[in-house]
Amino acid sequence: MVLKFLLATVIAQVLMFASNVTAAPHIVDKPVLWNDYREQLTLEYAETHYGKSITTIEPRAVVVHWTAGPTWESAYYTFYDETRADGSGTVNVSSQFIVDRDGTIYRTMPENKLARHVIGYNWCAIGIENVGGEGNVKDLTDEQLQANIELIRYLHEKYPTIEYVFGHYQQVAARESGLYIEHVDGYYSIKADPGEIFMRGLREALEGEGLKFF
Ligand SMILES: [Zn+2]
Numbered sequence: 079m080v081l082k083f084l085l086a087t088v089i090a091q092v093l094m095f096a097s098n099v100t101a102a103p104h105i106v107d108k109p110v111l112w113n114d115y116r117e118q119l120t121l122e123y124a125e126t127h128y129g130k131s132i133t134t135i136e137p138r139a140v141v142v143h144w145t146a147g148p149t150w151e152s153a154y155y156t157f158y159d160e161t162r163a164d165g166s167g168t169v170n171v172s173s174q175f176i177v178d179r180d181g182t183i184y185r186t187m188p189e190n191k192l193a194r195h196v197i198g199y200n201w202c203a204i205g206i207e208n209v210g211g212e213g214n215v216k217d218l219t220d221e222q223l224q225a226n227i228e229l230i231r232y233l234h235e236k237y238p239t240i241e242y243v244f245g246h247y248q249q250v251a252a253r254e255s256g257l258y259i260e261h262v263d264g265y266y267s268i269k270a271d272p273g274e275i276f277m278r279g280l281r282e283a284l285e286g287e288g289l290k291f292f
Contacts, residue, residue, distance in 0.1 A: 103228035108154065108184045110172055112191070116160040119169035120192050128201045128259045134190045138202040138257055139242040140230055141249075142280065143173065143195060144211030144218060144271040150178040153207055157186060169194055173205030175229060181221030183229055189236075196246055197266060198258040204233060204240075208272055216273035223276060227283045234289060243284065244292050245277040246270075251292040 120133045145153040156163075157172040173195040176184045187193055195205035206226060210218045234240050244252045246269040252258070260266075281291040 101228075102232050103183055103225065105175075105183045105185050105229075108176075108186055110154070110158045110186045111160060112187065113160065116169065119160060120194075123169045123194060124192055124201060127197075127261055127265070129261055130201055132201065133192050134188075135192050135200075135202055135204075137190065137204050137233070137237045137240050139199060139204070139244065139252070139255065140233060140240060141196045141199060141203045141205050141244060141246060142226060142272050142277065143205060143207045143246045144273070144276075145176070145207050145209050146211045146214075146271065147209065148212060150176050150182070150184060150209050153209060154184070154186060171195060173207045175204070175206045177206060177208045177222050177225045177229070179209050179219050179222060181219070181225035183225050189233070196249060198249065198260045199252070201259060202257055204237075206230075208276075211271055211273070214270050216275055218272055218276045223279045223283075226276075226280060230280070230284060230289070231287070234287065240289070242290050242292075243280060245272050245274075247273070248277070248292045254292070255290070 117133055124130045124132050147153055153176050159170050162168055162170050172187060172193045174187050174189050174193050176186055189204060192200055193205050194200055196203055206229060208218050208222045230243060242255050285291060
């Protein structure tokens with residue numbers, strides 16, 4: 079009888095605990111090429127642009143993008159090689175996640191590796207690329223919105239140092255966070271991704287969870 083009571087108490091506590099923990103989203107690992115050369119180029123980028131000798135980050139922000147391309151593979155192969163296709167010999171662009179139009183989440187690098195996806199913030203920002211936005215058309219899907227909500231919740235729970243979520247187009251407004259660092263004069267590009275509608279959807283879903291939006 080006592081044993082039965084104890085068992086019931088334990089089950090009740092497990093259920094209570096489970097209801098407080100966010101279910102981790104399904105993530106498909108599909109790593110880009112990461113070798114000693116990419117590590118070295120990443121270090122050089124961090125030293126040049128941030129004055130920091132790092133290749134891993136303590137995440138403080140999540141930055142949301144669109145790929146401006148048609149498929150997840152086109153983004154993946156753009157990010158795959160170590161160096162940029164422009165012949166500059168610098169580390170290639172990348173982001174830790176790509177979310178396909180059906181909401182499938184691909185993790186293309188370790189979450190805390192420095193990725194080159196947003197000028198001024200790569201030293202502390204995890205990037206999520208969403209497939210879509212070709213020609214700046216705001217066409218991201220509901221499945222992508224849902225996947226981004228779950229992914230950001232998962233990241234915030236795993237890295238409590240994350241305080242901010244912003245879209246790439248909000249890069250100037252986000253300087254209010256104090257996180258912006260750029261040591262190279264005039265290094266800047268104007269962005270529209272991932273659009274206001276998508277960011278409003280994220281803000282409405284996540285704002286009450288201790289994250290700051292712009
Ligand atoms: Zn972007």
